[in-house]
Amino acid sequence: MKKALYPFAFAIVLLASAFTFVSSQNWKIAEGYSVKFSGSGANGIFKDLKGQVVFDEKNPAASKFDVTIAVNSINTGNGLKNTHAKGSKWFDASKYPVIHFVSSKVTKTATGYDAQGELEMHGVKKPFTIPFTFAKNGSGGTFTGNFDVNRVDFGIGDAGGRVDDVFKLQVTVPVTQ
Template sequence: MKRLIIFSGTLLLAAAVFAFNIVSPLWKITEKYNVAFSSNEVGGIFKSFKGTINFDEANLAVSNFDVTVDVASIQTGNALQNKHAKSDEWFDAAKFPVIHYVSKKIVKAGAGYQVTGDLEIHGVKKEFTIPFNFVRKGNAATFNGTFNVNRNDFHIGKPGGDVADVIKVELAVPVTK
């Protein structure tokens, strides 16, 4: 019986140590994030961004992102453009209310990182890689990334026309522990 108790205690301790080592730090997204987009013709921001960020620069294998952008929070600086962007001709915010990104893999890339995952916009899900930097200051940090999205890949608007097919996206996501 004594051996069973010692064995059980050792097993429980080993499980706790293992669980502690495979869970990456959870970072809380602050209110000062910026999700901006631009092309030659139009630009703006999304005002609602939330999700879960588990990131450990020393153990990328257990790091992951699961974030969403509320499509209806789009702000272009022009009320008519906002309404048009939310319409079924573009994002169709009523039918597809969020842009969703779930990571599959995060790797070191030069001085920064790359996250590869599934990006879902307008009901279309595609594997997508986003380069980013991570700047840590104590219990606070910022994720910064710049990348391009071809809106035609996600059936946003009509190809060609007045808005460029390739849209630049810039992210600045401050986080705290």
């Protein structure tokens, strides 16, 4: 009788494990990524993006993003603007060296995906949603997102003036397995 239970127990364990294995893919951020920002008074790129990307197109709920951008990597194409942007009146890069986003939930939308989580800039943490698409290409793929960030919400600079409060971001991140 006990021997007859072994195949049954094995089948139960196998069936249960089929639901516990997560097929999420760990992706490595590849060269050629782009983090561009634009607004009246300032535009440019951030040149240093790092982080962990776990993403599964078929199971977005198992996905997770934890990425940082080095503030010192800002490049506006103007050395004086770069120095000013890194200074204490704006990003204050010496005190707040990174911009950090950690997702808490990834969902499928009609046009792609939303990564909901927490964005931290200039020592201020706020709930934030990043809409994005993912295009798989062989053993890699590319994440693309276009969204707005209100710098004043994060205490970066003063409201109004010659620089827009809201900046448009265009993010393109190629990844490999």
